[in-house]
Amino acid sequence: MKYNIITFFALLFCSGVAFGQKVITLENNLVKYDVVYNNDSLYLSNFNLKSDTLNYVKSKSKGFSFVLNDTEYSGFSKWNLDKVKRVKTDKTTQRVILTLKPKGEKTFKIFVNYEMYDNHPFIRKWITFENTGKEDFKIESLNVQDIYTSMNNTWAMVLNNYGRMKHLMKYEGDWDDPVVVIEQANSKQGMALGNEAMGILKRTAFQSEGMHDNVQVGLTHPNQDFPFRKWFKPKQSWTSPKTFIGLYHGYRDGFQMINNEVNKFVKTALKPRIYDLKEKPTFVYNTWYPFRTHISDTLIRRVAKAAAECGVKEFIIDDGWQVNAHGKSSIRGWGENYGDWHVDQNKFPGGLKPTFDYIKSLGMKPGLWISIGSATKDSKVYQEHPEWFVQKPDGSTGNLHFQSPVDNGFYSASFGTGWKDYMKETILRLVKDYGLAYAKMDLAVVTSPYVNDTKQSGSYAKDHPDYRDHNESFTVLYENMLKMFDELHEEAPELFIDCTYETTGKVHLMDYATAEHAEGNWLSNIEDPAPVGPMRVRQLAWWRSPAVPASSLVIGNLPMDTDDIDLTMKSLIGTLPIVLGDPDKLPVEKRQEMRSWADWMDQMQERFDYMSYRKDLEGFGEPREGYWDGWQRINYDTQEGGILGVFRQGAKESARMVYPSELNENATYEINLAPSGKHVITATGKELMERGFQVVINKKYGGELFEVSKVIIP
CATH class of the missing domain: 2.70.98.60 (alpha-galactosidase from lactobacil brevis)
Structure with missing residues (x-):
């Protein structure tokens, strides 16, 4: 320079x-x-x-x-x-x-x-x-x-x-x-x-x-x-x-x-954190849908075995594993037992270690859901440290996550207090005691995506040592949360932190600050069946990438046990692939099909590090009904290759020309259909970028993924 x-x-x-x-x-x-x-x-x-x-x-x-x-x-x-x-x-x-x-x-x-x-x-x-x-x-x-x-x-x-x-x-x-x-x-x-x-x-x-x-x-x-x-x-x-x-x-x-x-x-x-991970998650499973908080060691083992057979690499246990000091299990869908973060012995009689050990024995990394900024009134931490929680204008304890006309015992903690170190030590304990590898950090810490009243935000605490007033609390709460992420990474470098959109504060919000301090962002909860659900996944991915890293976009809740898991998987591979549902409901042949996709993703990641790349595919726009859409995840640093995704969303035409970019003009490339490896075309980078190749999708709602790889010519 x-x-x-x-x-x-x-x-x-x-x-x-x-x-x-x-x-x-x-x-x-x-x-x-x-x-x-x-x-x-x-x-x-x-x-x-x-x-x-x-x-x-x-x-x-x-x-x-x-x-x-x-x-x-x-x-x-x-x-x-x-x-x-x-x-x-x-x-x-x-x-x-x-x-x-x-x-x-x-x-x-x-x-x-x-x-x-x-x-x-x-x-x-x-x-x-x-x-x-x-x-x-x-x-x-x-x-x-x-x-x-x-x-x-x-x-x-x-x-x-x-x-x-x-x-x-x-x-x-x-x-x-x-x-x-x-x-x-x-x-x-x-x-x-x-x-x-x-x-x-x-x-x-x-x-x-x-x-x-x-x-x-x-x-x-x-x-x-x-x-x-x-x-x-x-x-x-x-x-x-x-x-x-x-x-x-x-x-x-x-x-x-x-x-x-x-x-x-x-x-x-x-330098978003997702790019620095030595092993990026290529296939993740989460229990939230359809099980909600109704989980147990028995259920987790059953589902984990089926998930492993499908090739899942990270297995995340969502809300419901935890209990407060009183020991009473959660019985509703969510909003209970937040704050103390003990393992529910009624659901997991041996604690989490045997469950996690079983998950790891299947070749998967274990993860947990944690509401990092919430506690309920029955928690020991709230009863001992009420000063650790945000305050409303009248001085009472505040709830940032949802609107309620009455005090229902759900409170939001303040990261401008000892809560930050308390949560850091809680998460590190889970890492050290059980081998926690993936932490889904959830629920509001500054403001909520579900609350339109802007006054229900931050903290109104008076004479606070870290923030003087309500306006300053926004900065302090955010900064201390991000500082906690950094401190966690210092002591647990391989921990994958998934900071959800509910924690960032607005619906589907993703930004550079999140990406610089956390590896991922649970961006949404989509439960629509195909073809709408997969299209919505592609819409969210298109909308926010390539401005922000595609592999930091963790888009739930599309299930595995669906009639069109093929289109679901192909759509998810454009971001960080995460699936929900009950994999135990899948027949053996479907599990084998899922495994072939998982193995293919592993091979592509090892060869091309495609998870570090995503750009728009030339000639394709927003995924929408009646059109085609597509993306490319080609390694533009090495120009060795990568993957392409092309989708027909109800379009009348059954064929489109595809023009990849970021190839070496003088090199020869081979394009194969995924995951079968069926040969499609061999051509120079210049020919592919200028003349393209034709993709035919006969199903009105369908997609195809392709491997693009440089050919070594003797």
Whole structure:
């Protein structure tokens, strides 16, 4: 990476920059990013692609903005540039850290971090705040990125909601915007705006200042449903979530930026945890549907034996295994015995160890469901530590997960208390005592996807040591939960953490913060039979990937014991394949068929690591009734191959041409039907990408999966 910091006078003057300015330039082989410090101001003066002469930002952008103790600060405020530090974190990554202090004040300082990566047209940015004064202060309305763009408000379009929806003119996004693209189709240029904030705290905006064509990426403002606020005591510091902005030129459809540059940047720079697993789950089973909480050692052994015969690799016991200190078993469908997390001896007389040992003897890894932020009134932990729970405005103990007109004894814990360490030790005990390998973390910790009253969120506790008020509680609860995930990984590196959408806070919510701290996200509960259920799985996967990692999308509850398990399996393989139902109801031949799919997935993962990849398949769009849809999971790093999925969802035509991408033009590839291995075509990468190959699906509702592999020619 080429890297410049031009700081002094003669050189700057000679290059056309006014005397006394300091220019901080980050550049690589694709983009150039210039920050100028001049006359007490720090502003972005240039962010452009090197391959063209188009302008992407206006000559002066304030760069960042926030409100401190009701006073607005931005790059245009009066600052002393105290220090410029460059850090080379590895061979392909470099960082610049600017230390700024407000002129005439000794109350605080900020550290503005910029990071750039070789071969990626992105700049990543975040800010650290430090209280250097003697009084407390608060931060609100934080825009880590605050830029005036050249994207014209008349011609530009906002691609929001994982980049899949289109919006004209002024836009203010929410939790469903981990990445937004501002596209200008007439000039085939645009920019991607990435937001790594957690859950409901994300805010990404376009044209928020009158008719200025500005973009802002950061945290929620006071006028929004879940406003961000952070209080600082003297000597206290805090680092914001990260953001990123990238540029493109040449696409008439801005989503191609997500399908290509963003997809690769997320994998390389953001490093979602699913990619780091040595053994990624390729076939998971969960007991929730149809058994709910009505489980036992006898039932688990019966179901586990059948699941193993189907080739399942991870076996997850859902709600119902646990009991509180009183020892009374759960009898309803859910919502009982939360908090103490003892093993129900009535259901598992020998405890969980014999059950887990049996699961492991069948070649499967054991897992458990755990409500990490909930306890019931009858739990010992609630009775001994009522201060560990969120409070409502009237000071009573709160329930964040569902609306109830009366106190029904279900409470939500606060991760800003000793609850965090209590839950960490509880989960580690399950790992060490029983060999827990997969933890499904569930139910609301900040807000609920099922509650529309935004006031039923966070905690209203007064005089709390970790959060001053309701608004600040959002940040603290999220941050401590993610910190617990990190601490669990430090002590149990191979533990798969499945942080559900109910825990992230909104229906089907998945974002970069979740992916960076947890391997997966139980994204939904779909129980529709085929062909609707498999289509909904493909819709959710299409909607959120390739903006977020497909293999982190854990989509339940499609059952194994269904008439069309073939279409179900093919649809699930586009994400992280998880099945429910009762595998013991499957006849022997169906179990053998499932086993053939499981063995095939193992082979494909070992050869191609397809679980680390997913992009849109050219020419196919959203899965919907009356159309075809498809995806590809080809390893674009090695170009050795991968898999393709093609589906007919009631379309009238029975054949379509398929054009894979990310192949080596000069290499020869073989395409075979999965899982049988039946040969389809042998051709060069160029021929396949330009001419394609035909797929015929005679069933009106059906799908086919294909193996794509490079041929070794002697």
